[in-house]
Amino acid sequence: xxxxxxxxxxxxxxxxxxxxxxxxxxxxxxxxxxxxxxxxxxxxxxxxxxxxxxxxxxxxxxxxxxxxxxxxxxxxxxxxxxxxxxxxxxxxxxxxxxxxxxxxxxxxxxxxxxxxxxxxxxxxxxxxxxxxxxxxxxxxxxxxxxxxxxxxxxxxxxxxxxxxxxxxxxxxxxxxx
Numbered sequence: 001x002x003x004x005x006x007x008x009x010x011x012x013x014x015x016x017x018x019x020x021x022x023x024x025x026x027x028x029x030x031x032x033x034x035x036x037x038x039x040x041x042x043x044x045x046x047x048x049x050x051x052x053x054x055x056x057x058x059x060x061x062x063x064x065x066x067x068x069x070x071x072x073x074x075x076x077x078x079x080x081x082x083x084x085x086x087x088x089x090x091x092x093x094x095x096x097x098x099x100x101x102x103x104x105x106x107x108x109x110x111x112x113x114x115x116x117x118x119x120x121x122x123x124x125x126x127x128x129x130x131x132x133x134x135x136x137x138x139x140x141x142x143x144x145x146x147x148x149x150x151x152x153x154x155x156x157x158x159x160x161x162x163x164x165x166x167x168x169x170x171x172x173x174x175x176x177x
Contacts, residue, residue, distance in 0.1 A: 045153065046060065046148075046156060047059060047060045047137070048060050048129070048137050050127040050128075053126040053128075060102075060154070063154075064152065064154055066099060066100045067173055068102060068149070068150040068154075069087070069100070069169060069173070070102045070147065071104065071145055072104050072106055072131075072134050072141055072144055072145060072146045072147070072148070073104070073105060073106070073145045074105060074106050074107045074144055075112045075116040076107070079144075079163045080145045081120070083163055084120050084122060086166045088121065090166065090169055091123060091124040092123075094173060097177065099173055100125065101125070102124065102125045102126070103126045103127070104126075104127045105128045105129075106131040106134055110128045113126065113128055143161055145161075145162065151176055
């Protein structure tokens with residue numbers, strides 16, 4: 001079989017997978033409001049596309065090369081409120097050392113998030129999406145806050161459920177640096 005024939009067969013198979021829905025295609029995001037959608041990945045890497053608090057589009061994979069502390073939270077969650085000062089501290093301490101802190105709000109709507117972010121002086125990146133979308137990317141989320149720590153290649157290396165001390169986060173970050 002020639003190389004051209006093999007390439008043609010591979011392309012046909014890929015087109016069939018996409019058109020038959022075997023390979024899930026991400027939904028397009030409306031850039032006039034914050035949003036979130038899972039992206040297909042390989043090798044245990046997690047990824048999603050987003051429109052952030054500033055209406056800028058991006059992907060979680062844009063953070064590759066950095067350790068990512070990703071907090072799944074909501075404005076109505078008291079434990080989430082308690083953790084925000086820790087995330088502000090981690091952001092200030094590590095922002096120049098290839099560590100990104102991201103808050104992924106799973107509030108029903110985006111409406112309460114900007115005011116909340118202003119009141120709590122959240123200076124790190126904020127994304128918004130549904131809990132179902134977060135589960136599609138990260139797997140089961142039994143309670144919030146739930147924090148995922150990703151290594152520089154985009155693999156989840158730690159999942160912390162509930163409220164945790166800054167020292168716990170620092171220990172994981174320092175191991176990964």
